[in-house]
Amino acid sequence: MHEYISRIAEKKLARALHRSPAVAVLGPRQCGKSTMARQFLSPASAIYLDLQDRVDRNKLLEPELFFDHYRDKLICLDEIQLLPEFFSVLRSEIDRDRRPGRFLILGSASRDLIKQTTESLAGRIAYLDLTPFLLREIGDQSSWSALWLRGGFPESLLAETDADSFDWRLDFIRTFMERDIPRLGFHIAVPVIERLWLLLAHYHGQTLNYSKLAAAADISIPTLKKYLSLLEQTYMIRLLPPSTANLKKRLIKAPKLYLRDTGILHALLDIESYDFLLANPMAGASWEGFAIENIIAEHDRFRASFLRTANGAEIDLLLERGGQRHLFECKLSKAPKPSRGFYELTQSLRPDTARVIAPVDEPYEIKHGILVCSPVFNGDKVKNL
Numbered sequence: 001m002h003e004y005i006s007r008i009a010e011k012k013l014a015r016a017l018h019r020s021p022a023v024a025v026l027g028p029r030q031c032g033k034s035t036m037a038r039q040f041l042s043p044a045s046a047i048y049l050d051l052q053d054r055v056d057r058n059k060l061l062e063p064e065l066f067f068d069h070y071r072d073k074l075i076c077l078d079e080i081q082l083l084p085e086f087f088s089v090l091r092s093e094i095d096r097d098r099r100p101g102r103f104l105i106l107g108s109a110s111r112d113l114i115k116q117t118t119e120s121l122a123g124r125i126a127y128l129d130l131t132p133f134l135l136r137e138i139g140d141q142s143s144w145s146a147l148w149l150r151g152g153f154p155e156s157l158l159a160e161t162d163a164d165s166f167d168w169r170l171d172f173i174r175t176f177m178e179r180d181i182p183r184l185g186f187h188i189a190v191p192v193i194e195r196l197w198l199l200l201a202h203y204h205g206q207t208l209n210y211s212k213l214a215a216a217a218d219i220s221i222p223t224l225k226k227y228l229s230l231l232e233q234t235y236m237i238r239l240l241p242p243s244t245a246n247l248k249k250r251l252i253k254a255p256k257l258y259l260r261d262t263g264i265l266h267a268l269l270d271i272e273s274y275d276f277l278l279a280n281p282m283a284g285a286s287w288e289g290f291a292i293e294n295i296i297a298e299h300d301r302f303r304a305s306f307l308r309t310a311n312g313a314e315i316d317l318l319l320e321r322g323g324q325r326h327l328f329e330c331k332l333s334k335a336p337k338p339s340r341g342f343y344e345l346t347q348s349l350r351p352d353t354a355r356v357i358a359p360v361d362e363p364y365e366i367k368h369g370i371l372v373c374s375p376v377f378n379g380d381k382v383k384n385l
Helices: 009-019 033-040 054-058 063-069 084-096 115-120 144-150 162-183 190-203 210-217 221-233 262-268 274-279 283-298 340-349
Strands: 022-026 046-050 074-078 103-107 125-129 237-240 256-259 303-308 314-321 324-330 353-357 364-367 370-373
Touching: 009 022, 009 033, 009 125, 022 033, 033 046, 033 074, 033 103, 046 054, 063 084, 084 103, 144 162, 144 262, 144 274, 144 283, 162 190, 162 262, 190 210, 190 221, 190 256, 190 262, 210 221, 221 237, 237 283, 237 303, 256 262, 256 283, 262 283, 274 283, 283 314, 283 324, 314 340, 324 340
Parallel strands: 022 103, 022 125, 046 074, 074 103, 324 353, 353 370
Antiparallel strands: 237 256, 303 314, 314 324, 364 370
């Protein structure tokens, strides 16, 4: 049994329960939502129901009686996407008693995919996203290289060996395709989604060309967009939008595609060991995705985008909020050398900060106003969150 690893989201969860009748913690399956909830909840003041369990589901056959009996407790409902019609019941119950901290809802799909949440609980619910483990969370439990190779899913990261971790991820991918997608109401042939997912792994870190990808996957462009939306809403991929910065340059307008967990990416690419990862042509793109996920997750109130001009100058990540602008370039090197285009765009955009994200132990200034640092900024988060 592994020692519990604290999550950054715990403080946000405590604040949300203090102010809102219902709080939904959403994130990919197996990322640690249930573990965090069980650790967070006191058995004396909370009750936990797993909606995958038939016995627990049956307890809600007469929801009004159940809520009356446990009115003094925080009720946690896990895997809520399996009972989306239940939100209308929750709405009635919350309107009867709007005290903060009545319901904690856990789900493996986004709020847009669980459509009833936005329709039925508007103004009554707070949302939190939980990712797989972040670099700042793992402490002494693991290393950054293991997190990058294995990804942040707890069972994968904390496996005894790289082989065990790799096998777990292959099982996760198979279960996601064969069981999780149909449970959400999507009937997609497994070979189709499998072929698409393999293609996406090879497109990781590239700007998205819908025509080219649809042709390679042998599906129509509308079908491709529907499948990409599904993978995005289940936290498997990220479509990073292009920046709308007002520059006197022609900008690329297609989004960039990333698989959000590098462990899943490496399983799809058949990369099982760290040495094999470093030797793989996808290593640089994989590091870029790893860095971007860690940065965005810790600064989720900022608007995230990337910028690429028609002549190839690029900023891997822009974070913008309230007039602030922060730039990031990702380089898999202990001695990174940003491109001339990065320096030119930094000069044009005049950001509050500019950072080169690399696997370095200590931050240092590579040029006036441009800092080289790790994905967690050596503990220094962007200011004024």
